Amino acid sequence: MKIESITIQNGFGRDGQKDNFKEIKLNMCNIISIVGPTGSGKTTFINDIALFADKNTPSGRRILINNEIPSDEFMNNPSCNPISYITQHTNFLSDLSVKAFLETHIKIRNSGAIDIIMEKTLDFANQITGEPIIIWSKMTELSGGQTRALLIADAVIIGNSPIILLDEIENAGINRTKALELLRNYEKIFIFVTHDPRITLLSDYRLIMKKGAISKIIITSEEEKKAVQKISIVDDLLLELRNLLRSGEKISEKFITEQIQTI
Amino acid sequence: MKVVICAGPPTSGKTTVIKQVISRLQKKNINPCYLKIDVLFADEDLIISQEFRIPARKVYSQDLCPDHCNVIVLGDAIQWGEDIGSDIIIIETAGLCLRCSPYIENSLGIVVLEATSGMNLPRKIGPMLSLADVAVVTKIDLISQAEREVFRANIMEAASVSIIETDALHGINIDHIIRIIDRMDSYSAPSLLRGNPPVGTCTICVGKKEIGKEAHFGVLRPLESDIFYRGE
Numbered sequence A: 001m002k003i004e005s006i007t008i009q010n011g012f013g014r015d016g017q018k019d020n021f022k023e024i025k026l027n028m029c030n031i032i033s034i035v036g037p038t039g040s041g042k043t044t045f046i047n048d049i050a051l052f053a054d055k056n057t058p059s060g061r062r063i064l065i066n067n068e069i070p071s072d073e074f075m076n077n078p079s080c081n082p083i084s085y086i087t088q089h090t091n092f093l094s095d096l097s098v099k100a101f102l103e104t105h106i107k108i109r110n111s112g113a114i115d116i117i118m119e120k121t122l123d124f125a126n127q128i129t130g131e132p133i134i135i136w137s138k139m140t141e142l143s144g145g146q147t148r149a150l151l152i153a154d155a156v157i158i159g160n161s162p163i164i165l166l167d168e169i170e171n172a173g174i175n176r177t178k179a180l181e182l183l184r185n186y187e188k189i190f191i192f193v194t195h196d197p198r199i200t201l202l203s204d205y206r207l208i209m210k211k212g213a214i215s216k217i218i219i220t221s222e223e224e225k226k227a228v229q230k231i232s233i234v235d236d237l238l239l240e241l242r243n244l245l246r247s248g249e250k251i252s253e254k255f256i257t258e259q260i261q262t263i
Numbered sequence B: 001m002k003v004v005i006c007a008g009p010p011t012s013g014k015t016t017v018i019k020q021v022i023s024r025l026q027k028k029n030i031n032p033c034y035l036k037i038d039v040l041f042a043d044e045d046l047i048i049s050q051e052f053r054i055p056a057r058k059v060y061s062q063d064l065c066p067d068h069c070n071v072i073v074l075g076d077a078i079q080w081g082e083d084i085g086s087d088i089i090i091i092e093t094a095g096l097c098l099r100c101s102p103y104i105e106n107s108l109g110i111v112v113l114e115a116t117s118g119m120n121l122p123r124k125i126g127p128m129l130s131l132a133d134v135a136v137v138t139k140i141d142l143i144s145q146a147e148r149e150v151f152r153a154n155i156m157e158a159a160s161v162s163i164i165e166t167d168a169l170h171g172i173n174i175d176h177i178i179r180i181i182d183r184m185d186s187y188s189a190p191s192l193l194r195g196n197p198p199v200g201t202c203t204i205c206v207g208k209k210e211i212g213k214e215a216h217f218g219v220l221r222p223l224e225s226d227i228f229y230r231g232e
């Protein structure tokens, strides 16, 4: 089945206030961000999407795929699921090795030749994590960052779904710039939950959450799109500093002042 | 009356799921009653009768094998539900040794498994899973989508049951269970256990300590030949 759009029909926040929209429709290649303070309901919002909520979750929202109520097949058969969801979790509970786990998931998702897909997945993960993942390690032995990197790679390569949900991709110290760059090669609907200004302004529009409900929808203006480039410069400086410190270098006030001046 | 029997390892979320089911049944004006069968301690009867104002009770198997206790008590339990005029009795069992299964014919058998319990669990619990009608996987809010899908595949490999994944704290997907309950048939006697219990040496269970086949009855076996039966 070809996925063309996903629609979110409004529901309620924690104190019963209504989402500030009737319907949001996302078409192929749309990118949106969900932003808001911690605890404002961002994860709950994309959970609704991942679960194909049908007024049966605490928020009362409803999800349509191609303007229709999604078939049970989407939930019951992972190889038909049009959604890949990178949850906020930074640990695995599975007692399997990375290899065994990925193999099984490739089979379930029916994503193609096992060896090739596995290699692609690990390659993707290792580009955004610090120390490479060893396929013989147990999933539970991976670090927080490695886990996150593997989850993102798994969702994109093995999940290979037209709709991708990402809950705080910037978490756990993975290489976020690289991750975004890799993701941009794919034509999909992306829904980011994020606290990161750069990711937020990269999207077509952003939903602002408050007390469990969407309080505002803001379309990214041309002005803001221009500002992203400037933000990226500041952001890259911070990332560079982080890398220097992580690799054991020292920094000085002079160095920072110079860097800021070149900006 | 309909009969639902709900089994699963300790703390897998049986009570949490049942509470969500009860609240939805009540909204449809269906009157449930509840029984917990446990080994040494349970407080669900109080919790459920207070929260939902429905008849709820418990029974301890104590020194009796809990699976054995379950089989013996079920007859009276169903009678109790009929007598008080309930539309449905929900029985939560615990302490199973994993060789028995508590499910009977003419009822709905639900096994509750937690998604956080390790990928091999479905292979380890035998008839508790394979003889159930529905496997409810709880705590999906605590794991990634990838792990959820692999866990589901491991269940499907071990048994042909319907699978319902839930975050039971928030009642996610519980309406799928309600749909199955809506469609199920009412109980009719007689009803037998679905599985064959493991061969038991129940004279020992009840405390006969002497060794040697001469001291026992039921299913016995000598060292040199196959099992045989002595008794009525």
Ligand SMILES: Nc1nc2c(ncn2[C@@H]2O[C@H](COP(=O)(O)OP(=O)(O)OP(=O)(O)O)[C@@H](O)[C@H]2O)c(=O)[nH]1
Binding pocket: B008, B009, B010, B011, B012, B013, B014, B015, B016, B017, B094, B138, B139, B140, B141, B142, B166, B167, B168, B169
């Ligand atoms: N996060 C999360 N916690 C859950 C879920 N379901 C149950 N729990 C929690 O798991 C714990 C055990 O749940 P119970 O429902 O008491 O488990 P049980 O199977 O009835 O346990 P026993 O009757 O004692 O064997 C409780 O703290 C529940 O709140 C779920 O879907 N998600």
Ligand SMILES: Nc1ncnc2c1ncn2[C@@H]1O[C@H](COP(=O)(O)OP(=O)(O)OP(=O)(O)O)[C@@H](O)[C@H]1O
Binding pocket: A012, A013, A014, A036, A037, A038, A039, A040, A041, A042, A043, A044, A045, A058, A059, A088, A211, A212, A213
């Ligand atoms: N629409 C809603 N109706 C009822 N409860 C809600 C709703 N939205 C969120 N909640 C509850 O609010 C709490 C916090 O929500 P959530 O975890 O989604 O926040 P978050 O924005 O993802 O936070 P963080 O940034 O810390 O990850 C949860 O317990 C959730 O169940």
Ligand SMILES: [Mg+2]
Binding pocket: A042, A043, A044, A088, A167
């Ligand atoms: Mg969150």
Ligand SMILES: [Mg+2]
Binding pocket: B014, B015, B016, B044, B092
């Ligand atoms: Mg319980």
